[in-house]
Amino acid sequence: MTKQNQTFNQEDIIHYKYDQIRTKESLIKHPRMTREERAKIFMPFAALTGFGEAILEKQIIKIQKKSLSEEKNEEINNEIINIQKLLRKNIQVHVKVLYFSSKYEKYNQLEGQVLRLDSYRKLMVVNSQDECNTEKKSKYIIEKPSQISKEEVEINYEDIYEIIIE
Secondary structure (H helix, E strand, O other): OEEOOEEOOHHHHOOOOHHHHOOHHHHHHOOOOOHHHHHHHHHHHOOOOOHHHHHHHHHOOOOOOOOOOHHHHHHHHHHHHHHHHHHHOOOOEEEEEEEEEOOOOEEEEEEEEEEEEEOOOOEEEEEEEEEOOOOOOOOOEOOOOOOOOOEEEEEEHHHEEEEEEO
16 A cells, blocks of 8 residues: 555554645545445355344234124124125114234234124225224233324224224
């Protein structure tokens, strides 16, 4: 390396300060990288892709679906029949439903408007206006939903634990 007509060994560079090595000319020729540019350099070397998602999946507490008593089953069936009667009269039905999500293996509480009942596939389709964020928790709810969503949710009749018509 030459600097001001002098030749140096690599060992000599160790004792220099940063401003002695980086001159104005070298800064113009090789400008500093932003943090984003530096991060892009190392992105392809993420050896553990998918590792973060695997850890999050392991952290979710999974529970088994509770079996319902005959009385509770009859109560849910009566509520479904009441909802069906109201929908036939073109009355909007707003419900709170506690149901078992087989995808996440936990109980969720959903509040929204019933769009339709599919008696052939035994599904209740609810337009979820918001995930229930109330402080009142059921003993079967493992965690509160993290985000508010506005979408159609299909709930199997067999997965329903509780229905409240509002």
